[in-house]
Amino acid sequence: xKEVEQDPGPLSVPEGAIVSxxxxxxxxxxxxxxxxxxxxxxxxxxxxYTYSSGNKEDGRFTAQVDKSSKYISLFIRDSQPSDSAxxxxxxxxSGGSYIPTFGRGxxxxxxx
Amino acid sequence: xxxxSQHPSWVICKSGTSVKIECRSLDxxxxxxxxxxxxxxxxxxxxxxxxxxxxxxxxxxxxxxxxLINHASLTWSTLTVTSAHPEDSSFYICSAxxxxxxxxxxxxPGTRLTVT
Numbered sequence: 001x002k003e004v005e006q007d008p009g010p011l012s013v014p015e016g017a018i019v020s021x022x023x024x025x026x027x028x029x030x031x032x033x034x035x036x037x038x039x040x041x042x043x044x045x046x047x048x049y050t051y052s053s054g055n056k057e058d059g060r061f062t063a064q065v066d067k068s069s070k071y072i073s074l075f076i077r078d079s080q081p082s083d084s085a086x087x088x089x090x091x092x093x094s095g096g097s098y099i100p101t102f103g104r105g106x107x108x109x110x111x112x
Numbered sequence: 113x114x115x116x117s118q119h120p121s122w123v124i125c126k127s128g129t130s131v132k133i134e135c136r137s138l139d140x141x142x143x144x145x146x147x148x149x150x151x152x153x154x155x156x157x158x159x160x161x162x163x164x165x166x167x168x169x170x171x172x173x174x175x176x177x178x179x180l181i182n183h184a185s186l187t188w189s190t191l192t193v194t195s196a197h198p199e200d201s202s203f204y205i206c207s208a209x210x211x212x213x214x215x216x217x218x219x220x221p222g223t224r225l226t227v228t
Contacts, residue, residue, distance in 0.1 A: 008153075032215060043118070043205045043219035044156070088155065090217075097161065098215045099146075104155035 003027050006089055006103030015112050019076040023089035023103045026070065030101075031094035033065050035074045038086045038105065047087075048074065079110045115139055116208050118220030125196055125227055132192045133223045135206030141186040142208035146217070147179070150203045162189060196227045 006023045013019055021035075031052055036044035048063040050056045056063045062075040072091070076083055086107050092100040115138040125131050135145060144163050148156040160176075162168035162183035170176045180192040189208075193200055205222040209215060 034217070036219070041203070041222070041224065043116075043207075043222045046114070046216060046218055049216050092215065097144075098209075099158070099161060100217060102156050 003101050004089065004091060004103045007106055008104055010107040010109050012109040012111060013079055015079060015081060015110055017079050017110070019079050019083070019108060019110075021074040021076075021087050021089075021106050021108070023072050023091075024070055025072075025091055025101075027091075027093070027101075028067075028070070029093040029095075030091040032092045032098070032100070033063070033072050034090040034100065035061075035063055036088040036090060037083075038088060040085075044088055076108075079108075081110050081112055084108055084110050114210070114216070114218045116206065116218050116220040118206055118223055120223060121221060122224045123226070125225070127197055127227055128195055130192055130194045131196055131225060132190055133204055133206070133225075135189045135191070135208070135220050137187045137208040137218070140208070140210055142210065143186070144209045145183055145189040146207040146209070147181060147189075147191050148205045148207065150205060150222075152203075156205065159191075193225065196225070198227045201225055201227045 004025045035048040038044040053065045053067045060077045064073045086105040088105040089103040090100040092098045117136045119134045147159045159174045160168040160170045168181035183189040206220045209217045
C-alpha cells in the first residue's frame with residue numbers, strides 16, 4: 001500500500017459544478033497537508049496549505065483534513081474550464097526533514 | 113510572492129553532453145531546495161534534497177555522480193545532468209522551501225530535457 005493514495009481520474013464535470021478531490025494516507029505522523037494544481041508542462045502551484053485537522057477556505061477552494069480517517073479533500077466551487085488541470089495532494093510529518101510525500105495526482109476536466 | 117524561477121524551460125542536447133539547469137527563489141530565502149523528475153502522466157519523483165552550503169542528499173536509485181547538485185546560496189541551486197543519455201529525457205522541476213515557519217514548498221515552472 002502506498003503512503004498516499006489518489007485516484008488519477010480523469011474526473012470530468014460541467015462548468016459550475018462543485019468538484020471534490022480526495023486523498024487517503026496511511027502514515028499517522030503526517031501533520032502538514034497541501035494541495036497543488038499542475039497545468040500540463042508546468043510546475044505545480046501551491047493552492048492550499050493546512051496544518052493538522054480542520055477546514056481552510058480560500059475563495060472557491062476549501063481544504064478539509066480528517067486525521068481520524070486519514071482522509072483529505074479539496075473542494076472547488078463554481079468550477080471553471082480554467083480549473084482543468086492535475087491536482088496533487090502532498091503531506092509531510094511534523095519533525096525530521098519535513099519532506100512531503102505526493103499523491104500521483106487527479107486529472108480534472110471542466111467542460112463548458 | 114513565493115516565486116521560483118527555472119532556466120532553461122526547454123533544452124535539447126546530444127547524447128554524451130552535459131546540461132545545467134538553474135533554479136532561483138526570487139522573493140524569498142530557501143533553506144532547502146528539492147529536485148524532482150516527472151514522467152508524462154506520472155507523479156513527482158524526488159531526486160535529491162539540498163540545504164544551502166551542504167552536500168545534497170540523493171534518493172535511493174539516483175546516481176549522484178550523474179546528477180550533480182550545487183546549492184551555493186539561499187536563493188540559487190543548479191542541477192547538472194552529466195553525460196546525458198536518451199533515457200534521461202524527462203521533465204525536471206526544482207522546488208524551494210521557505211526559510212522559517214510553515215514549511216511551504218514552491219515549485220519552479222520546470223525544464224523539459226530532450227536528449228537525442
